[in-house]
Amino acid sequence: MTKKFQVVGIGNAMVDVLAQTSDAFLADNGVEKGIMQLIDMARGVELYGKVGPATEMSGGSAANTIAGMAHLGGRTAYVGKVKDDQLGAIFAHDLRAQGAVYETPLASKDAKAETGRCIVLVTPDGERSMNTYLGVTEHLSPDDIDTNQVADAEWIFLEGYRFDGPESHEAFAKAITACKGTGGRVSITLSDPFCISRHREAFATMLRDDVDLLFANRSEIEAMYKDENSFDAALETAAAQVDIVACTEGEHGCHILTQGNRWHIPAIPTNVVDATGAGDLFAGAFLWGMAEGFDMETCGRMGNIAASEIISHLGARAQTDLKKLFLKHKITL
């Protein structure tokens, strides 16, 4: 029996405010390079007042993944909270316009917080340093989970960043129960090494009990399995815990481990303009490939190709037809 959705993603709904900047600017303003740091509105106003002209585009890690799935024609939905304000309207529009279902109740106009946004500072090396004001997206709660929707999904995809909200742990638990209850499976992205250090226990429990597919990059795998003495050992330990491990390693491509098999798939050489969304789109293409029944190695190749498209321009949503790129790389669709 075919489920309505191939993947339902749950995460922080954000609009990205992307600005090119220098390494000196990061240092002068106390921005830690290459990671996601949470900021409050006051810090956001201060930092925004200092950055140059910017470009606004919808973002949010899991939302980027779901937008990538939808771009590929996947049957997909997203859960994440925005407010009934202008940035919220932009976020909702862009996801629906891409073909994803998005029905999470809006936070009301009266809410004190606003739609979340992320000041993404892009340095000349293409690295992105994220400064996230969560706003209303912090308050994603079990009430926002439509159990019928997640029960009708082959996979749910959970964003590690959303572990930053206690109510969202409960929302995740509710979604996992509903999805697994109908034979669905659970995927998760670890999101960020600092996010892991904030929520190590919760991640560990979920990896042990619930997760079928783990997305992470090298530094996240190493942070999560920090007692292992090598990247390789960390990968193997992860693979012993979950059914599938899909681990990206930047310019070195990705590693896929499942059921005793292991592939290392080289990256597509690319001029990096902006790394924002690379991991998100890797996951989007990988999930789409799996949902469409491609073999693991092909899924990994699709992930690499999608990531290479995203890092070639500013912003975390695809600007080129990804299916055409797959064909160009001799993947038979």
Add this chain to the structure above:
Amino acid sequence: MTKKFQVVGIGNAMVDVLAQTSDAFLADNGVEKGIMQLIDMARGVELYGKVGPATEMSGGSAANTIAGMAHLGGRTAYVGKVKDDQLGAIFAHDLRAQGAVYETPLASKDAKAETGRCIVLVTPDGERSMNTYLGVTEHLSPDDIDTNQVADAEWIFLEGYRFDGPESHEAFAKAITACKGTGGRVSITLSDPFCISRHREAFATMLRDDVDLLFANRSEIEAMYKDENSFDAALETAAAQVDIVACTEGEHGCHILTQGNRWHIPAIPTNVVDATGAGDLFAGAFLWGMAEGFDMETCGRMGNIAASEIISHLGARAQTDLKKLFLKHKITL
């Protein structure tokens, strides 16, 4: 005596919502190609609901010109109305971050209308078709003109589009009087052929009585001087009326006419991605060149170079160092 500002621009303050689309989409949705059409909020919601994922960037014709001036290091200010809302904050940030002074009082949060925005539909040929919801920017009034500011400007730059508001005519008159009172000069852009047909008399009167420098493209010059039987005759008639005519002609470059002299300056061959802002940045670079004392031909070349930068990417604000481009084209700064 040096004035504080080289140029103060007055126009419609807008945030652009840029989306790639097909010619069929324009036809199916009644969007007239290549021009600016005014829409109300209901039409905006309808159209936005149909376009694909978009990118938001600050726009507004005169604001793009002033941002270009500021990018080049010019002393410049802008007058145009936004609301105290999220899009208004984006508009104000981007202009100030570029180095322009922007102090127009905000429309209050209680205003029914919102900050203006323009749904810019970009077709594969790079042409842009603009759908403008004016919002609060329609209500620019004489009260918004700081006479001390415009009196302290060498030039004011008036956006033809703002002739769409009766109170703004009075605002323009107030600005002209204050600027001319201290020896300042008046430049204007005709903006759009349909804008000319809406306000032919007002444009004609201002060209006769007040304007020193006229910016237009070929179709605007032809529309304004429609009784002439050739483009050339229209140019000459315009040049008899105002001190300087700077007329762009797309891939054919620009024509500069002043005091009996005339130059045709070829365009820089460019792959057109998005024509949005080409004329605006031409004007920004031309005005900067004049303010810095460059000869007319060099000002025209600077305008062409700036226009070629803008059309090579999505959005109407410079993404490359324009001074470096001038140097690359062997202009001595």
